[in-house]
Amino acid sequence: MSATLSRHKIDATAVEQAVKASHTALGKRQKEDGHWVFELEADATIPAEYVLLRHFLDRIDEPLEQKIGVYLRRIQGVHGGWSLYTDGKFDLSASVKAYFALKMIGDDINAPHMRRARAAILQHGGAERSNVFTRIQLALYGEVPWHAVPVMPIELMLLPRKAFFSVWNMSYWSRTVIASLLILVTRKPLAINPRGVHVQELFKTPPAQVKDWIRGPYRSIWGRLFTYLDKALRPVVPHIPRSIHAKAIRTTIQFVEERLSAGGLGAIYPSMANVVMMYRVMGVPDDDPRAVEAWQAVQDLLVVKDDEAYCQPCVSPVWDTGLSGLAMMEAATGPKAVQNAETMAALEKAASWLRERQILDVKGDWAINTPHLRPGGWAFQYKNDYYPDVDDTAVVGMLLHRMAPEKNAPAIERAREWIIGMQSSNGGWGAFDIDNDLEALNHIPFSDHGALLDPPTVDVSARCISFLAQLGHPEDKDVIRKGIDYIRKEQEASGSWFGRWGTNYIYGTWSVLCALNIAGVPHDDPMIQRAVAWLESVQNDDGGWGEDCASYEGAPQGVYKESLPTQTAWATLGLMAVGRQESEAVQRGMAYLTQAQDEAGEWHEAPYNAVGFPKVFYLRYHGYKQFFPLMALSRYRNLASSNSGRVEYGF
Structure with a gap:
């Protein structure tokens, strides 16, 4: 025109x-x-993670989870898996989480929608090729070993602003997600998983036999260099002095608790959920005011309707x-x-x-x-x-x-x-x-998501x-x-x-x-x-x-x-x-x-x-x-x- x-x-x-x-x-x-x-809606990832969080804690809510199941089934794509947006292409990581959540809810893996999802996941490389955050979720359930996750020593929280790998060089969302996540990666907890649900059928190669968890595609020579650094750090991290390690844990907890409020840490679901798991791993009782506030912040993200429900990423x-x-x-x-x-x-x-x-x-x-x-x-x-x-x-x-x-x-x-x-x-x-x-x-x-920063736009x-x-x-x-x-x-x-x-x-x-x-x-x-x-x-x-x-x-x-x-x-x-x-x-x-x-x-x-x-x-x-x-x-x-x-x- x-x-x-x-x-x-x-x-x-x-x-x-x-x-x-x-x-x-x-x-x-x-x-x-x-x-x-x-309402602020994302893809299947957040509702699926919410179901996994409840089973990690053994705080199952059967009626609520059934409604989330209705939502997840409704948004399943024609390709068999789940997309990141309407009519989008198949996304492996979202599909792995959605399948895992539906199985947790009680869906029969031989039901047509589960068979289609499983076939699509395997066709796209299997759960072993899912992204870092998905592999962390799988590690929390013992589905993959913790060495499937990149090295992220909690001592990162001690680095000053001028240090290259300092969390202060990362975006706010990365900083808040990483802080409580570092406690989990350090303690390597195992979900309670009261129903004993596992998803080994989503792997093309048994996790114990996977040799290349940390791999490309690399966006630059930096990616290859950092992969070598990841390998070099693995044997070093266990030998960090206990005093430094303990200080890093204290610093991390202080960082989290200074920023906790009725809106949760960072007021975004991933960091809020990590705080809930962090408190459980640290032995903080569920009725402790800090744990209560952290848990309620997550519940405030729910959208519950007559026939279905989902969890928002934030409000x-x-x-x-x-x-x-x-x-x-x-x-x-x-x-x-x-x-x-x-x-x-x-x-x-x-x-x-x-x-x-x-x-x-x-x-x-x-x-x-x-x-x-x-x-x-x-x-x-x-x-x-x-x-x-x-x-x-x-x-x-x-x-x-x-x-x-x-x-x-x-x-x-x-x-x-x-x-x-x-x-x-x-x-x-x-x-x-x-x-x-x-x-x-x-x-x-x-x-691997390429969104660690908050540059001018x-x-x-x-x-x-x-x-x-x-x-x-x-x-x-x-x-x-x-x-x-x-x-x-x-x-x-x-x-x-x-x-x-x-x-x-x-x-x-x-x-x-x-x-x-x-x-x-x-x-x-x-x-x-x-x-x-x-x-x-x-x-x-x-x-x-x-x-x-x-x-x-x-x-x-x-x-x-x-x-x-x-x-x-x-x-x-x-x-x-x-x-x-x-x-x-x-x-x-x-x-x-x-x-x-x-x-x-x-x-x-x-x-x-x-x-x-x-x-x-x-x-x-x-x-x-x-x-x-x-x-x-x-x-x-x-x-x-x-x-x-x-x-x-x-x-």
């Missing part, structure tokens, strides 16, 4: 009706205390509230706004809920690189004070500024100060840390630029300029930008176009022109946009078998940000959104729309398909009735 003006206008009445219906539907989903939270209330609030705010502004006292009161409740959760008195792990920076960010979850992120902080900051800049000034200023202080040396922003980009660490045997950087530019402080111009220079260098040859935390190039490109607009980059800048041309080139015949998670694995950018409300909203928001609201592409996108909306004012889509770690772990935000289309339709309506025709906000 070209960027020429539309030859026909979409029916304004249809847009207005869609906005009103969506605004009402989203408003009904707000919690009594003012926040929004939607997203701050993110959902910030984005829902921005969508509701967009609907509540403009000449034809859905504005009333009830809406504004609801938004104020959301703002109040968010203000209460700003982290102002905890210097988290981010402070290891910026010890003099005051805290001022928001975390993604309900409670995760050691690990705020700049992406959530920027979104919340933009909402508070748009609602009431004077009333929210103290919170906004602390957020601004923190985000500026979190800028990396290359001008971009990582999500949780500064300059967390020691790439060689992604080549150690433990990091375009989408997060764009959000930070949007926030700072929306505030408009003249003294922030150099910070914004450095960020834009980083973004300019990162543009793909196609004209798009990579989306690290959302699927994928449509997400990244939308994020950047919003930032470039509010930062004042002229709309005729060549990088904007290339991005617009790319977005319009991947629009579908029905007027919508869609993108496959397979684009993280080399599939074409911005392409999917069907259009999706979330992707369409991102694409049209990006185009409208740079003055294309009257283009044929945007008109057709608006028509798609109005036609795809149901009678209740909501949208439906099954595909995953975000990513935890590209190629390894994908996410489905259930709220995206509700608040992003509302934001896009409201933005279109507001621009159509605006004198300036320009987007004045950073999102």
